[in-house]
Amino acid sequence: MIAPEETAFLEAIEREPILSRTLEWAAINSGTANLAGLAAMAERLADAFSALPGEVSLLDPSPVEKVGADGRTHTVSTGRHLVLRVRPEAEKRVLLTGHMDTVYPAGHPFQSCDWIDADTLHGPGTADMKGGLSLMLAGLAAYEQAAPTLGYDVMINSDEETGSLSSGALIAELARGKIAALTYEPALPGGIMARARPGSGNFAVVVKGRSAHAGRNPDDGRNALVAAAELAQRLYAARRDGLTVNPARIEGGAPNNTVPDLAVLHFNMRPRSPDDLAAGQAIIDAAIAEVAASHEVSIALHGAFARPPKHVGAPTERLFTLVSQAAADLGDSMSWKDTGGVCDGNNIAACGVPVIDTMGACGGAIHSPDEFMLVSSLDARARLTALVMHRLDRQGAQR
Known part of the structure; x- marks a missing residue:
């Protein structure tokens, strides 16, 4: 009352x-x-x-x-x-x-x-x-x-x-x-x-490969765009109950006659619990290591889970x-x-x-x-x- x-x-x-x-x-x-x-x-x-x-x-x-789209950080x-x-x-x-x-x-x-x-x-x-x-x-x-x-x-x-x-x-x-x-x-x-x-984390992954001529010597290149796309697929495939994954945007690339040496993947993860957050971070780390090794590219992760569950x-x-x-x-x-x-x-x-x-x-x-x-x-x-x-x-x- x-x-x-x-x-x-x-x-x-x-x-x-x-x-x-x-x-x-x-x-x-x-x-x-x-x-x-x-x-x-x-x-x-x-x-x-x-x-x-x-x-x-x-x-x-x-x-x-x-x-930014150029892979560089700015304030x-x-x-x-x-x-x-x-x-x-x-x-x-x-x-x-x-x-x-x-x-x-x-x-x-x-x-x-x-x-x-x-x-x-x-x-x-x-x-x-x-x-x-x-x-x-x-x-x-x-x-x-x-x-x-x-x-x-x-x-x-x-x-x-x-x-x-x-x-x-x-x-x-x-x-x-x-x-x-x-x-x-x-x-x-x-x-x-x-x-x-749930919590939320926003991330940007900068993938750096090696440019080459798409016709003369494409095998000498390391395609950053393809690596970023595979990383997006791996992350998306890892979604589960308690952990959503949303690959949102890929920036970068090169002209059609050039193997692209730069791509930036932006994605969001939303963990329901602290255990899901820890699992999400482990998934990110493992996917980056596997893609970097298989495509012979370097990958730098930016971002964090700024909103805990x-x-x-x-x-x-x-x-x-x-x-x-x-x-x-x-x-x-x-x-x-x-x-x-x-x-x-x-x-x-x-x-x-x-x-x-x-x-x-x-x-x-x-x-x-x-x-x-x-x-x-x-x-x-x-x-x-x-x-x-x-x-x-x-x-x-x-x-």
Whole structure:
């Protein structure tokens, strides 16, 4: 049941300000590679979150390298990450995370919002996750009216959609010592919360062979493209229950009259468990060694499993019980199920911190021009945030 002291701060949450911010933020293109848009978004977020107690900082990203079509690595620029620290001296502290970037680049045609019906807003990043950021802020503002003692950090990164490579170390640093974490990815269809998640690794393999004339002396060459293709086939054949493999792209090659001496294979692996991750790494290592030997080429591996599998243990079960009870007290039933996607909740869980990572707005068709958000979920989920924070404060750690 909702206690009288909880009713007081929950009644302060109104839908219209949350929606207004969401519309304002969705109008800013903040695709992961749009540095100007990310800078504008970061400034708006810094201004908005400064309404909470504590200190807001915009932190420079860690360096990130990417393999180009020429087989060489180059530095990728990413935006700054926002961090707000509230009551850092508190004995009990929580981490709340979200991301300001979207999957829609500056030149994408999906740039504005419109209404499908009175409750359904169609727009870029509305569900994933500018609505989530706006309701997080509203929930925290309401919680601050409840004589809070709980400390918390808010982290909003600029590169979640590309794997959080420039913010992974920051996430690990902020997760340290936290009793719980809340991440504002959109809920699954029907408002279902995500339970366990697989891990994910993105890799680039640079294959270097030897060029030769395709007519005069082809046997003197070592065909990097053929070696890369065989490597892709070997990796794909190794997929199994608990480990998906997706060879995504081969770059390189040469003119038709030349044996190609360079190819770059890009692929993704998703392990369900730590054992599957270890097996995936062993499969990669073995396939590279076998192909390199049989084709007499050199092969260099780049990338890693940046998202470990998200395990759900007893502490996370207890956190979900607290969250689902809060939802029930607010009049919403809540369930959760395993899902195939990955997010920063994977990284937080790998630090041993219980996390619920679908605290954001309800909606659907994310990562597509059909993305939409249910406006009625904004104030509902803001109340859930405020109530969960209050009960974490009063009930203590979930460990």
